[in-house]
Amino acid sequence: MRAVRLHAFGPADNLTPERTDTPAPGPGQVRIAVAAAGVHLLDTALREGHRGPAPALPELPTIPGREVAGTVEALGPGTDTAWLGRRVVVHLGFAPGGYAEYAVADADRLHPVPPHLDAAEAVAMIGTGRTTLGILQFADLGPDSVALVPAAAGGIGTLLVQYAKNAGATVIALAGGPAKTALAAANGADLAVDYTDPDWPASVRAHLDALGRPGATVLFDSVGGTAAHAALRLLAPGALHLVFGWSGGPVPLTDDDRADLDARGITTHQVLGPAMLRRAGGDDPIRTLETRALAEAAAGRLRPALQRYPLAEAAAAHRALETRGTTGKVVLEP
Template sequence: MHAIRLHAFGPAENLTYEQIEDPLPGPGQVRIAVAAAGVHLLDTALRGGMRGPYPAVIELPTVPGREVAGTVESLGAGADPGWLGKRVVAHLGMAPGGYAELAVTDTARLHEIPAGLDEAEAVAMIGTGRTTMGILQFTDGLGPADIVLVPAAAGGIGTLLVQYAKNAGAVVIGLAGGPAKTTRVAENGADLAVDYTLPDWPVQVRDHLRDHHGGRGATIVFDSVGGEAGRAAVDLLAKGGKHLVFGWSGSGLHDGAPLTFTDEELAERGITSESVLGPVMLQKAGGDMRVLEERSLAEAASGRLRPAVQRFPLAEAARAHRALETRGTVGKVVLEP
């Protein structure tokens, strides 16, 4: 099969398109003919040698990628034969291997792809959608009383957060970089789409809130950006507002840090700030990420959520990584063999 391999940590050019041996499914596993493989911003950091959430630096050479969708084409010993020939999607967990024409995983990780979703959309929902559902656990329910601020609103998670909040009746303000992305955010349903590369963007938001919502502040900031933009977004929170942190791309994923506040700052502002990734998200889901995966796929199957997907050929994984690192993408990045 053809796959993307990483032999040495470093720039995107270190991702090479090669022919390697087909993987064999072990006991209780299936082999998937991959139609779509998800690319995550974390993949770019791991490619550079960052350990990330994993217990050790990845052993090289490796085939990156942890989200795949396709058709089950062979079974390992003891695997349920009912999976053979089904369209499936899976998050591979700690085991890489997604950037390839074939991938193996345990049957316990499989979900059948709902009718009406293609494989790339299913990949978006098993990864990005799962995380979105996890973040939303911390909102205590969105509704018409909420004013939601979404930095990076043209990204994969941002797109879904905008849709979910609008479906719940909230006022949604989406931030994105450049006119092309703000146009996409507006088309996605945001009440206001603002270019946060412009220095006066907080003024635009305050003017909108004054003119249309009685000058109320935001009730929730969904922050995956951090840095100056994240802090400016938090400054738009009303008393009692929530700052939910799930990334810090604005301060540099490789060497940045999430936006944090002292207890004194939070008390003075009358707001809360909480990191919602990792163990705390898993705990909130009752220790089972499949709950979030099932919820995500159900939202897409119903049409309530529509993932934005940007597709690249598998052979151009390096280009996909560069585009993701330079914020040249819209929605979930997916590789297609």
């Protein structure tokens, strides 16, 4: 089969398209003819040799990729025959293997792909979508809410904008450059601001003043850094600061900043990991969030933004993702 393999940790150019053996499904597993494979920032970290939240680095050589959708074309021993021929989507967890024409997955992790969703959309929802639904558990959005969304043209940001608008909230989107602010506006943002413009906080403040609002009620923060520092100043008393990423580095808070946040009653939550899973509840909270995310897309309430690359251009996809040159979820298609 055709696949993209990594023989040595390092830059994106180490991702090599090549031929390799087609995997065989084991007991309780299926083999999927892959139609779309998700690319995640964690994939880029693992490629460089940084394990991040993963329990360990993969053994080399490896086929990266942890999210796939396609059609079940072979079954392992003891696997329910009802899966054969079905369109499915699955998050492989920390087991790699997605950047390929075929991938093996445990049958008990599979989800049927809802009608009217293509494979790339399903891949976006099984990973990015489930994380978005997990984040939203911490924010009770409604008509009185004002949501401030940095990275609003990214995979999660796009879905946050749509969900908040569906809930009746006022949405202020921050994105880098005219193309990305236009995308955020098309997704329903009431105001879309280019945060590469150093005067962007003044534009947001003017909009809040025009609404008669003292500030935003929730900051969905995947960026950190100076952008989050400025955004925190735009929060209303009692607002929520929900943190789920640090692409811009740590927020440079001084002692005076912390005292100001305490005085205004701003609550910060680190929402990834155990905190998110506790809120999802159930015997399998990850699967609960995956099911919710696919249902939102199937109902048309959430529409993932996608940036598609051919499988052989996985290295280009990694470079674009690392340099913030992408919009929406990055997907490889064999």
